[in-house]
Amino acid sequence: MRRILTIVSFLLLIALQSTAQSSSRPADGPGDKIVKLYPNPATDYITFDFQGAGKKGMTVSVYSGVIGKKMYETANVSDKLIINLNDFSRGVYIYHITDNTGRIVESGKFQVSR
Secondary structure, X not given: OHHHHHHHHHHHHHHHHHHXXXXXXXXXXXXXXXXXXXXXXXXXXXXXXXXXOOOOOOEEEEEEXXXXXXXXXXEOOOOEEEEEOOOOOOEEEEEEEEOOOOOEEEEXXXXXXX
C-alpha cells in the first residue's frame, strides 16, 4: 500500500509540473515569446533579450527554484537586461515577467552552473 501511494504521489507531481511548465503565457500570441534568454545554463551572467516593440513597463523578477526566495527584481526594463550571477549559487532559478498591471505575461527557468 505504501509503495502504491509513493507511485501515485510521484505521478501526480509529474502531472502538476508539466501543467505548470505549459502555463507560461506569451503576451502577443501563441508561440510568440517576449524574451530570449541566454546563455542557459549560465555561469557568470544571464541576458534577457526582449523581442518586439511595446515592452516598456515590464518588471523582471528572479526566484530561487528551491526555496522560492526572491533573488533579483528590476522594473522598467529596456530591450536588453544583463544580470550578474556572482551572488547566485548553483541551481535552477525561475523568472517572471510582469506587465505594468502586475499580470505575469511570461515565466520560465534557467540554470546556474559553476
